[in-house]
Amino acid sequence: MTTAHAVDTFDSLNPATDEVIGTFPVHTADQVEEAVARAKDAAAWWAGLGFSGRADRLAAWKGILARRLTELCKLVSEETGKPTGDAQLESVLAIEHLAWATKNAHRVLGRKRRSPGLLLANQAASVEYQPLGVVGVIGPWNYPVHTPLGSVSYALAAGNAVVFKPSEYTPAVGTWLVDAFAEVVPEYPVLQLVTGFGPTGAALSHAEVDKIAFTGSAATGRKIMTAAAKRLTPVVIEAGGKDPVLVDEDADLDAAAEATVWGAFSNAGQTCAGVERVYAHERVYDEFLAKVVALTEQVEPGQDYGPMTMPSQLAIVRRHIADALARGGRALVGGEGAVGDRYVRPTVLVDVPEDSEAVREETFGPTVTIAKVADMDEAVEKANDSAYGLGSTVFSRRRGMELARRLRTGQTAINAPFSFVGIASLPFGGVGESGFGRIHGEEGLREFARPKAIARQRFTAPLALTSFARSAKTEALVGKLISRLHGRR
Numbered sequence: 001m002t003t004a005h006a007v008d009t010f011d012s013l014n015p016a017t018d019e020v021i022g023t024f025p026v027h028t029a030d031q032v033e034e035a036v037a038r039a040k041d042a043a044a045w046w047a048g049l050g051f052s053g054r055a056d057r058l059a060a061w062k063g064i065l066a067r068r069l070t071e072l073c074k075l076v077s078e079e080t081g082k083p084t085g086d087a088q089l090e091s092v093l094a095i096e097h098l099a100w101a102t103k104n105a106h107r108v109l110g111r112k113r114r115s116p117g118l119l120l121a122n123q124a125a126s127v128e129y130q131p132l133g134v135v136g137v138i139g140p141w142n143y144p145v146h147t148p149l150g151s152v153s154y155a156l157a158a159g160n161a162v163v164f165k166p167s168e169y170t171p172a173v174g175t176w177l178v179d180a181f182a183e184v185v186p187e188y189p190v191l192q193l194v195t196g197f198g199p200t201g202a203a204l205s206h207a208e209v210d211k212i213a214f215t216g217s218a219a220t221g222r223k224i225m226t227a228a229a230k231r232l233t234p235v236v237i238e239a240g241g242k243d244p245v246l247v248d249e250d251a252d253l254d255a256a257a258e259a260t261v262w263g264a265f266s267n268a269g270q271t272c273a274g275v276e277r278v279y280a281h282e283r284v285y286d287e288f289l290a291k292v293v294a295l296t297e298q299v300e301p302g303q304d305y306g307p308m309t310m311p312s313q314l315a316i317v318r319r320h321i322a323d324a325l326a327r328g329g330r331a332l333v334g335g336e337g338a339v340g341d342r343y344v345r346p347t348v349l350v351d352v353p354e355d356s357e358a359v360r361e362e363t364f365g366p367t368v369t370i371a372k373v374a375d376m377d378e379a380v381e382k383a384n385d386s387a388y389g390l391g392s393t394v395f396s397r398r399r400g401m402e403l404a405r406r407l408r409t410g411q412t413a414i415n416a417p418f419s420f421v422g423i424a425s426l427p428f429g430g431v432g433e434s435g436f437g438r439i440h441g442e443e444g445l446r447e448f449a450r451p452k453a454i455a456r457q458r459f460t461a462p463l464a465l466t467s468f469a470r471s472a473k474t475e476a477l478v479g480k481l482i483s484r485l486h487g488r489r
């Protein structure tokens with residue numbers, strides 16, 4: 001967007017070195033409203049391209065992301081502090097999702113016939129999913145490519161224009177993505193960027209957008225819903241999690257330990273669907289724990305994961321560890337002193353009371369609590385005793401499906417970590433404090449579209465029901481027909 005009258009700016013820093021990555025405008029409420037106004041024209045033009053016209057452009061955007069992957073990953077790594085391999089992982093997944101949304105939008109959202117039913121058999125019924133118009137996307141910093149594109153790609157494929165507000169910690173990555181899009185869609189600002197802090201995001205949630213897709217904390221999600229309520233603007237909220245892993249007595253313990261260590265510590269634990277709690281069957285608890293400890297001892301901050309991207313998170317991680325230890329918990333790796341100025345050493349906590357902060361609140365750091373359970377019923381009960389319900393993982397040879405279905409979370413992976421995130425056809429979203437609405441998959445496309453129902457009369461009905469000329473005979477006939485059809489029991 002034009003930044004001619006933006007007065008304030010802010011710097012984005014490399015969290016490992018404090019080096020300035022770039023300087024960005026703090027967009028005002030007026031500027032956000034102007035962007036939304038421009039997006040309305042862009043939305044009409046973009047919708048007019050139809051599914052195949054949009055698919056061409058989205059495929060070209062995808063091509064740029066894939067060809068310039070190294071450049072993108074370097075920027076993600078510099079701005080978040082994560083290793084380039086992790087930057088690549090999130091970017092690759094984002095490209096897969098973009099490809100899926102592009103390829104499937106027509107099939108999922110295009111016009112489909114529906115049965116008109118017996119009483120209205122003279123009608124042809126159909127439903128199509130039309131674009132909403134302008135979607136505001138407010139993004140987080142922990143996965144600055146994968147997470148916002150989980151909304152942006154699906155919203156664009158569904159025919160909407162998007163005004164995207166990246167996190168104040170990752171504006172450079174946001175700019176890169178939007179600039180790449182403008183190369184393939186130069187005609188209209190179909191995907192625009194607004195940058196700034198909370199108030200810029202708040203301005204977007206007050207603006208005349210047709211939907212808001214938010215990823216961030218539940219507390220900010222609440223504020224956004226409150227703002228959106230003024231215009232009855234619908235919202236999709238992807239908030240945090242306190243994701244559990246269940247380890248059954250017949251589990252592959254090596255795989256379960258590996259998944260726990262990766263799930264808890266990769267990206268320095270700054271993952272909404274990262275592993276925060278483990279409930280392991282008492283018959284395998286000791287052996288599993290020994291494997292987790294051995295693997296954790298090999299994890300090196302600064303090499304396997306980066307610094308905390310957001311410095312204010314350090315105090316929260318420190319508080320959760322201190323609370324766990326003060327209340328009888330023990331740190332088998334890390335613990336007191338694990339939290340440094342930028343980096344946090346991986347921390348494995350056991351014997352932590354279930355009502356402590358480390359078990360109940362989202363830590364968003366490289367820590368994990370591991371608890372022993374008598375059986376998998378207790379594991380399910382404890383896993384579900386949480387305000388959050390984003391992801392979960394089950395390691396079990398025989399009961400994986402059964403346990404997965406009983407977990408109160410939006411998605412569950414069985415015998416592998418995070419697999420649901422990479423499967424583009426699966427919806428992703430939360431329960432409770434983890435939010436609501438779904439991104440990804442068919443549900444993610446429909447989230448950014450409005451069902452339009454059309455009933456077209458093909459011939460005059462033999463029974464005229466919607467007319468003042470309706471006769472007593474017709475009414476009697478319909479009454480009989482219905483009791484025949486539905487009144488048998």
Ligand code: ADP
Nearest residue numbers: 139140166167168197198201202216217220223
């Ligand atoms: P996190 O703690 O993960 O950074 P936040 O919920 O604070 O999560 O921020 C996520 C996104 O929401 C960021 O882009 C941030 O600028 C934006 N944001 C913060 N406060 C508000 C608000 N009141 N209204 C709208 N967006 C906001």
